Amino acid sequence: MNPAMSDRTERVRAAMAQIWEEHRDQVMERVVFLERAAALLEAGPLEAGVREQAERHAHSLAGTSGTFGFPRATEIARSVERRLPSFDQGDWMTQAIVELRQELELPASIPEVAIGGPQEVATERVLLVVDGDPLMLQSISETAAPRRLRCVTLSTPDEAAAALAADPYPHVAVLGWEPGGRGKKTLQLAARLAGMSPPVPVIVLSEGGAFTDRIEVARLGAQRFLPRSIGPQRVVEEVERLLDPLRFDGMKVLAVDDNPLVLDTVRALLEDQRMTVDTLADPRRFWDVLEEKRPDLVVLDVDMPDVSGVELCLVVRGDPKWVHLPILFLTAHDSPEAIQRVFAAGADDYVAKPIVGPELIARISGRLERVRLYRRLAETDPLTGLANRRRLVEAMDRLTRLSERYDKPLSVGVIDLDHFKAVNDEHGHAAGDAVLVAFARLLAGAFRGEDVVARWGGEEFFVALYGAPRDQAARRVAEVLKQLQGLAFKGSEGSFSASFSAGVAEYPLDGNDLHTLYRAADAALYDAKTAGRARVFTAALDEGSAPASALPPSSPIRVE
Amino acid sequence: MKKVLVVDDEDHIREIAATSLEVVGGWTVVTAGSGAEALSKAESENPDAILLDVMMPEMDGPSVFKALRNREETRSIPVILLTAKVQAAEREQFSDLGVDAVLAKPFDPMTLHQEVAAALGWG
Numbered sequence: 001m002n003p004a005m006s007d008r009t010e011r012v013r014a015a016m017a018q019i020w021e022e023h024r025d026q027v028m029e030r031v032v033f034l035e036r037a038a039a040l041l042e043a044g045p046l047e048a049g050v051r052e053q054a055e056r057h058a059h060s061l062a063g064t065s066g067t068f069g070f071p072r073a074t075e076i077a078r079s080v081e082r083r084l085p086s087f088d089q090g091d092w093m094t095q096a097i098v099e100l101r102q103e104l105e106l107p108a109s110i111p112e113v114a115i116g117g118p119q120e121v122a123t124e125r126v127l128l129v130v131d132g133d134p135l136m137l138q139s140i141s142e143t144a145a146p147r148r149l150r151c152v153t154l155s156t157p158d159e160a161a162a163a164l165a166a167d168p169y170p171h172v173a174v175l176g177w178e179p180g181g182r183g184k185k186t187l188q189l190a191a192r193l194a195g196m197s198p199p200v201p202v203i204v205l206s207e208g209g210a211f212t213d214r215i216e217v218a219r220l221g222a223q224r225f226l227p228r229s230i231g232p233q234r235v236v237e238e239v240e241r242l243l244d245p246l247r248f249d250g251m252k253v254l255a256v257d258d259n260p261l262v263l264d265t266v267r268a269l270l271e272d273q274r275m276t277v278d279t280l281a282d283p284r285r286f287w288d289v290l291e292e293k294r295p296d297l298v299v300l301d302v303d304m305p306d307v308s309g310v311e312l313c314l315v316v317r318g319d320p321k322w323v324h325l326p327i328l329f330l331t332a333h334d335s336p337e338a339i340q341r342v343f344a345a346g347a348d349d350y351v352a353k354p355i356v357g358p359e360l361i362a363r364i365s366g367r368l369e370r371v372r373l374y375r376r377l378a379e380t381d382p383l384t385g386l387a388n389r390r391r392l393v394e395a396m397d398r399l400t401r402l403s404e405r406y407d408k409p410l411s412v413g414v415i416d417l418d419h420f421k422a423v424n425d426e427h428g429h430a431a432g433d434a435v436l437v438a439f440a441r442l443l444a445g446a447f448r449g450e451d452v453v454a455r456w457g458g459e460e461f462f463v464a465l466y467g468a469p470r471d472q473a474a475r476r477v478a479e480v481l482k483q484l485q486g487l488a489f490k491g492s493e494g495s496f497s498a499s500f501s502a503g504v505a506e507y508p509l510d511g512n513d514l515h516t517l518y519r520a521a522d523a524a525l526y527d528a529k530t531a532g533r534a535r536v537f538t539a540a541l542d543e544g545s546a547p548a549s550a551l552p553p554s555s556p557i558r559v560e
Numbered sequence: 561m562k563k564v565l566v567v568d569d570e571d572h573i574r575e576i577a578a579t580s581l582e583v584v585g586g587w588t589v590v591t592a593g594s595g596a597e598a599l600s601k602a603e604s605e606n607p608d609a610i611l612l613d614v615m616m617p618e619m620d621g622p623s624v625f626k627a628l629r630n631r632e633e634t635r636s637i638p639v640i641l642l643t644a645k646v647q648a649a650e651r652e653q654f655s656d657l658g659v660d661a662v663l664a665k666p667f668d669p670m671t672l673h674q675e676v677a678a679a680l681g682w683g
Contacts, residue, residue, distance in 0.1 A: 008583050008584050009584075009670060011579075011583045012579060012580055012583050012584055012669050012670060015575075015576065015579040015580075015583070015669075016576055016579075016669055019572050019575045019576050019579070020572065022572070023571055023572035023575075026571070026572070027572070056615070059615060059644055060570065060615070060644075062644050062665075062666075063573075063615075063642075063643075063644025063665035063666055064570060064572065064573050064644075064665065064666055065666060066665075066666025066668075067573065067576060067665070067666040067667055067668070067669060068572070068576070068666075071666075074666055078644075354656075356652070
């Protein structure tokens with residue numbers, strides 16, 4: 001910061017401190033009012049007038065505290081404001097106001113250098129988990145911990161209802177539910193969470209999955225219904241999906257309208273959702289821009305000079321390459337004839353002008369969610385749920401770039417199940433599939449984070465380990481081999497065990513792209529097979545493959 | 561030099577906004593503590609922009625804005641609403657009124673002038 005700027009910053013800072021000192025009492029009067037209201041609330045619902053005044057005071061504190069260096073006070077006041085209309089009893093408010101007063105009595109925390117906007121998004125997300133099974137609570141909590149999710153685990157809906165009164169306000173909730181009388185309170189809790197402002201997304205975990213149960217849960221506003229058997233990993237994945245503010249990150253929308261004001265509005269709304277927005281005011285350039293930008297969704301104005309939106313839509317639908325592109329119309333006429341005309345041209349949806357922000361966002365997000373889902377399906381191996389080769393190509397591209405930029409090692413392993421054909425022949429294809437699925441699960445559990453696990457095809461798998469040099473990667477793959485050999489599978493001819501052979505290569509020593517790395521690792525794999533299977537070899541620079549260096553050369557990693 | 565009218569019923573917020581815009585932004589600032597005062601100052605001071613708090617007793621921000629737009633003398637002055645509402649939907653309502661921008665409260669005194677300048681396209 002230059003001297004003039006830092007001098008000005010100092011002056012503002014001094015002014016903040018001084019103004020705060022002068023007006024502190026006035027601000028604290030609001031706190032006193034809230035304290036009184038909180039005491040009343042413990043006894044029962046507030047009179048409408050008192051409640052409204054309390055809301056106003058909380059609102060004002062929320063809007064001002066942060067400016068003077070009390071961001072936490074802003075959060076607390078905001079949560080009080082939000083809850084006042086619906087939580088009409090209890091001591092939640094007393095607790096909150098005690099904390100609010102404490103915050104405001106602390107010295108202001110004014111950042112040294114002003115960074116970012118006035119509303120920094122809190123990075124830690126709070127996950128509320130309510131379930132009668134302590135093991136479930138523990139396993140979800142452990143899975144969530146490394147993902148910047150703070151778990152509040154409680155065993156009954158009553159406890160949760162009490163906890164909701166106190167901060168922290170959960171960002172998302174997972175509720176264990178059993179249909180029937182005992183589940184009533186859970187449903188009430190779900191309804192309450194869904195009715196909060198902003199609504200807390202709810203995931204319901206349930207033993208059954210009857211259609212009527214699902215409807216009951218969906219009616220209350222719950223977002224997901226998952227079987228209890230699904231496992232903590234998948235539950236946390238769903239949690240992340242619901243929370244992810246970046247879920248539309250990088251998804252591309254092209255908006256075409258001859259009115260620049262509309263384009264600006266659409267852009268502002270969608271960029272707020274982290275979508276990438278391209279706008280075009282001249283429909284005659286549409287085709288070029290479409291080919292160049294390759295959007296995931298197109299927004300078209302119906303009435304434009306030269307070429308109308310309906311005509312553009314017809315052109316898009318006339319090209320097999322773009323048949324699946326979602327198209328949403330903006331229309332000033334929502335007469336049945338006009339609407340029929342856009343749908344007949346191949347529109348997926350329409351939004352009437354003037355644009356209402358939340359509606360536009362809801363409609364576009366819904367479409368993009370679907371696009372993402374299809375894309376994911378197309379990149380996922382249906383049997384094992386692992387990435388398929390298509391996604392692998394993309395992921396390797398990313399990992400090699402990361403490896404270069406941060407100068408970190410990157411190794412890949414090609415893994416092939418031993419005697420897999422014999423398993424299929426002797427024990428049947430169902431048993432073979434079971435081995436593939438179990439093995440995929442082992443792999444997915446063994447490698448995390450930046451690592452990539454994919455099914456290459458048939459009984460061949462591919463892993464990429466970011467941050468691991470060749471030898472270390474080989475040791476980790478050998479660990480999985482040990483685990484696999486510990487599993488017993490049931491087949492038509494009795495139980496059997498499985499093993500694999502693997503070759504490991506390092507970027508860029510053994511190859512500088514997926515293709516050459518695969519070849520190097522595959523050569524090592526071949527050597528591992530001919531050396532007797534059930535072992536991991538590393539690619540060696542000159543003299544062919546070497547047994548994984550974790551063990552002396554005479555005894556390749558091998559577990560019987 | 562730009563002249564900005566800051567309207568907020570809360571003294572401390574008005575003062576810190578004024579200080580921030582004067583010291584950091586180098587602008588001239590006039591202030592008003594109520595909607596009525598805002599309307600008269602908008603006319604007498606003829607500011608380049610008005611920063612208007614949404615929630616004020618008697619005459620709230622949106623009503624002040626409508627009144628400003630209904631008067632010939634003040635019709636063309638750019639207006640920025642300041643609101644502590646966090647929901648996108650709530651803020652949307654305000655921009656639908658036709659104001660030039662909606663800024664969030666609490667604001668950061670160090671960057672308020674940048675946000676105002678950016679919202680109004682002041683170079």
